[in-house]
Amino acid sequence: MVKNSGQMKIMQMSFMIIGVFFFFVLVGLFVLGIAFGDVRSGAEELARAQAISSIGVIAGMSELNYDADDTMSVDEDKLKIMSGGFSNNYEDFWPVASIEVYKVYNVSREIVECPSVGCNYYSVYSSGQRNIEKVSSYVSICKRVKEFGSVHNKCEVGKILVGVEIRESEVGR
Numbered sequence: 001m002v003k004n005s006g007q008m009k010i011m012q013m014s015f016m017i018i019g020v021f022f023f024f025v026l027v028g029l030f031v032l033g034i035a036f037g038d039v040r041s042g043a044e045e046l047a048r049a050q051a052i053s054s055i056g057v058i059a060g061m062s063e064l065n066y067d068a069d070d071t072m073s074v075d076e077d078k079l080k081i082m083s084g085g086f087s088n089n090y091e092d093f094w095p096v097a098s099i100e101v102y103k104v105y106n107v108s109r110e111i112v113e114c115p116s117v118g119c120n121y122y123s124v125y126s127s128g129q130r131n132i133e134k135v136s137s138y139v140s141i142c143k144r145v146k147e148f149g150s151v152h153n154k155c156e157v158g159k160i161l162v163g164v165e166i167r168e169s170e171v172g173r
Helices: 002-060 077-083 086-090
Strands: 071-075 098-103 122-124 132-147 150-165
Touching: 002 086, 002 132, 002 150, 071 077, 077 122, 077 132, 098 132
Parallel strands: 071 132
Antiparallel strands: 098 122, 098 150, 132 150
């Protein structure tokens, strides 16, 4: 009888130790879930901030910039070249998921994608990602034209849209 009582106490103690162990494992998983949730939301906010700050940088890159002295002005001829598929060579160069430029003033309501005659929409770069959030800013779309025997700069108001990838869990928000 003493032997059975001792074995029973050992079994009770081992079950108690296993129960306490599982309790601390569950508490640890809960704390890690909260901590990684904050890291995930911080990473998403950082990606959005990167996209916003990238707008000025992208517009100022020599691949798109019209005049080095002007900020937020893009060259229409360079846009036509980059939207013609040339930007695929820059896949590792762009820090964002997509780059698009629209003419917003003095154009028709219909979107005509470049390269074509009378176009007003330039899809400069697309990484092919489906879930992206776009941020935008206004830019000047400029080109050199020859009118009435003189060469001058002709600028139009445009809008640059930069897309950043968002996670699947945010799409439903």
